Amino acid sequence: MKIVIIKYNAGNIRSVDFALQRLGISASITADPDEIRSADRIIFPGVGEASTTMSYLKEHKLDVLICDLKQPVLGICLGLQLMCTHSEEGDVDCLGIFPEKVKKFVLPINEKSKFKIPHMGWNSLSGLRTPLFNRISEEDYFYFVHSFYATTGADTAATCDYLVPFSASLQRDNYYATQFHPEKSGKVGALILENFINLKI
Amino acid sequence: MLAKRLIPCLDIRDGQTVKGVNFVNIINVGDPVELGKLYAQQGADELVFLDITATHEGRKTFVELVKRIAQNLDIPFTVGGGISELKDAEALLSAGADKISINSSAVRNPQLIDDMARNFGSQFVVVAIDAREANDYWTVTVNGGRIPTEKELFSWAKEAEDRGAGEILFTSMNHDGTKNGFANQDLAKLSEILTIPLIASGGAGTMEHFADVFTLGKADAGLAASIFHFHEIAIPDLKHYLRGKGICVR
Numbered sequence: 001m002k003i004v005i006i007k008y009n010a011g012n013i014r015s016v017d018f019a020l021q022r023l024g025i026s027a028s029i030t031a032d033p034d035e036i037r038s039a040d041r042i043i044f045p046g047v048g049e050a051s052t053t054m055s056y057l058k059e060h061k062l063d064v065l066i067c068d069l070k071q072p073v074l075g076i077c078l079g080l081q082l083m084c085t086h087s088e089e090g091d092v093d094c095l096g097i098f099p100e101k102v103k104k105f106v107l108p109i110n111e112k113s114k115f116k117i118p119h120m121g122w123n124s125l126s127g128l129r130t131p132l133f134n135r136i137s138e139e140d141y142f143y144f145v146h147s148f149y150a151t152t153g154a155d156t157a158a159t160c161d162y163l164v165p166f167s168a169s170l171q172r173d174n175y176y177a178t179q180f181h182p183e184k185s186g187k188v189g190a191l192i193l194e195n196f197i198n199l200k201i
Numbered sequence: 202m203l204a205k206r207l208i209p210c211l212d213i214r215d216g217q218t219v220k221g222v223n224f225v226n227i228i229n230v231g232d233p234v235e236l237g238k239l240y241a242q243q244g245a246d247e248l249v250f251l252d253i254t255a256t257h258e259g260r261k262t263f264v265e266l267v268k269r270i271a272q273n274l275d276i277p278f279t280v281g282g283g284i285s286e287l288k289d290a291e292a293l294l295s296a297g298a299d300k301i302s303i304n305s306s307a308v309r310n311p312q313l314i315d316d317m318a319r320n321f322g323s324q325f326v327v328v329a330i331d332a333r334e335a336n337d338y339w340t341v342t343v344n345g346g347r348i349p350t351e352k353e354l355f356s357w358a359k360e361a362e363d364r365g366a367g368e369i370l371f372t373s374m375n376h377d378g379t380k381n382g383f384a385n386q387d388l389a390k391l392s393e394i395l396t397i398p399l400i401a402s403g404g405a406g407t408m409e410h411f412a413d414v415f416t417l418g419k420a421d422a423g424l425a426a427s428i429f430h431f432h433e434i435a436i437p438d439l440k441h442y443l444r445g446k447g448i449c450v451r
Contacts (some may be wrong), residue, residue, distance in 0.1 A: 014297050018272045047322060107396055116398045116421060118324055118367060120449040122204045122246055141204055141451040143277055145324045145367075162203060184277045184299065186241065 001184055003027040003153050003197065004039035006066070009056045010046035010052055012181075014076060019183035019193055033065055044080035045183075050102065050148070051090020053078060067095055074196045075177035080170060081148060083177050089148050098170045098177070100150040104161050115163055118147040123168075123180075125158040130171045131189040132178075133158065142168070142180035150179065174201075204451045205415045205443070206246035206422035208400060209429040211236060214253050216262045218430070222386075228400060231430075232451065234269050238250060240429070241276045243436040247449055248274065249302065249370075249424060252282030253345075264296050271297020279327055285310075287449040290317055291346055294325065295302025302370060305343035308357075311364060314338075326368075328361040330354060333374040346374040354387070355394060362397050370424065374400040380406025380428070388418035400423060400424050408442040415448050 005016055007029045017087070017199070020027050028035065032139070036042060045064065046053065057063045066083075075083045082094045087102035105117045122141035125133075149166035152159055158181070160168035170177045176196060182189035211233055212219045218233045227279045238247050250270065252263040260283060280293050281302030290301050307314050307328055308421055317326045326373045331346050331355040332339040339354035358369050371391060373384035392399045401420035405411065405428055414423045428434045 012299075014295070015271060015299070017319060019275065021272065039427050047324065049322065077420050091334055111391065118398070120205065120324070120368065121206050121421065147323070166395065169328075181277075184275065190275060 001197070002038065002044060003041045003043070004027045004036050005043045006036060007031040008046070008053065008060070008062060010048040010049040010053055012077070013045055016045045016076065016183045017183075019190065023194060023197075030061060031060060033061070033063065033162050036065060037069070037079050041199075042069060042071060042199060043076065044073060044079040044083075045076040048078050049080055050078065050094070051085040051092035052191060053082060054092045054094060055092075057082070060200055063140045065099065067097060067177060070174060072196065072201060074176050075175070076183070077146060077179060077181060078178050080177035081150060081169070081174060083170070087148060092128070097175050098150070098153075098155045098172055100153050100155065100170065102148050102150050106146050107163070109145045118145055119149075119162045120145045122185075123160050123162060125160050125168045127156070127159045128139075130157040130169070130176065131199055132171070132176055132192055132195050134171065135191055136188055142178075142182070142185040142189060144168075144180045145158060146179060202449045204246065204449050205420075206213075206400075207411070207439065207450070208247045208249055208422050208424040209245050209436075210238045210251060210402070210426045211430075211433065212251050212253050212426065213263060214285060215259050216266050219253070226266050233266060234273050234428070237270055237278070240436065241274055244440055244451065245276065245436055247276060247422070248278040248350045249301075250278060250280045252280065254283070259282040264292050267296040267298050269291055272440070281329060283325070287314070287316055287320060288419050290294050290321060290325075292323060299325050300325050302335070304329040304331065307361065308341060308343050308352060311360065314361055314364040314366055318367070322396075323365050323367035326366050327370050328358075328366040328368070329372065330358060331369040331372045331374055334384075334387070346377070355391060358391055358392055361396055366397060368398045368400060370400040370402060370432060373404060376404030378427075379400070379404055382406065382410040383414040383418050383420070383423070384411055384416035388414065388420050392419035392421075398422065412443060412446045412448060415443070418448075
């Protein structure tokens with residue numbers, strides 16, 4: 001099986017590769033369109049700023065390419081956000097794979113000491129669906145670090161609650177995405193990656 | 202619910218783990234990668250690796266070590282020590298570090314926080330503050346607590362946040378190494394003025410101290426070294442204890 005991690009101007013790409021290596025899976029990190037199109041599984045990770053990243057994707061024609069993929073795609077963190085319709089981070093239109101919008105967490109004045117931004121650390125999920133969450137329960141915790149979130153809707157495959165309920169995971173057709181970092185979420189995170197690789201198509 | 206984080210801190214010199222008691226009498230407690238993996242298996246939520254090597258050769262060893270840590274560890278980790286330029290941070294980021302912590306270099310050049318946040322994102326930048334209290338005034342110190350500065354804890358922490366820090370790691374030099382508990386009253390005050398997460402450090406000695414730092418101290422994470430390294434507190438026992446106290450842990 002050929003697994004590709006899309007290379008672009010974002011951090012954290014190597015961590016995903018290391019996580020796959022720990023599972024005994026080798027992946028290539030590439031921005032080459034033919035390589036990406038011919039892969040069996042594609043991972044679209046990322047930590048970074050939405051508008052600059054979108055410009056980069058457009059400039060390298062990766063935006064059209066990602067939207068045309070037919071094989072399973074997994075967006076992680078910024079990857080999930082870029083797969084939505086619009087992000088408040090840099091007020092930018094995104095790929096529009098999921099109909100959700102990406103908004104900034106806002107602290108209510110009276111709860112200042114209770115919540116912090118970014119949402120950083122381990123949180124649990126609810127309403128788990130899709131094979132990505134096979135063998136995973138609502139008791140499990142995943143590692144998040146983000147200041148923007150995707151709203152919830154029909155494509156929400158897991159919800160997390162922090163200040164507001166938001167999409168911790170989204171899925172539509174062959175597109176899967178997680179706001180949390182499976183590559184940094186210990187054993188349960190490794191299960192997510194394994195489930196993605198093992199998706200029946 | 203967002204869980205309170207437990208963070209073992211590993212001091213590294215020449216690629217080996219050490220822990221200073223009040224920053225003197227350093228004792229070797231093992232290989233950083235093996236120790237890190239052990240902590241991850243036991244349920245540590247994050248790890249901090251602080252490089253206390255001063256030499257240029259040692260720095261190169263540390264970057265290599267960070268890469269090995271990133272390959273082996275499946276939880277997030279922060280690296281710190283001797284980071285004073287963007288290129289230091291860049292080398293650690295590309296080696297696989299999730300976050301870097303800056304301390305003395307940020308005090309000397311606060312603009313560094315802005316530059317790091319702009320280049321790598323706030324989530325990558327932890328500003329560590331070592332401060333010592335006397336007569337209700339917290340003086341920020343540098344060089345492992347040895348040198349007092351002109352800065353005051355609360356205003357400096359807020360400035361660091363405004364400049365783009367993603368997290369504050371506050372070590373009370375009055376409490377560090379004492380095992381008498383964290384600086385809870387001042388931690389709570391700090392937590393309330395910050396909108397970014399606060400990691401508490403200095404003073405952990407018992408499981409009760411961790412319960413206190415999360416309830417009284419309002420910290421988002423608790424960091425400790427020797428009590429974990431010398432097996433005085435096992436992380437699974439600590440989590441069990443905190444759960445029993447109604448504190449959300451993973």
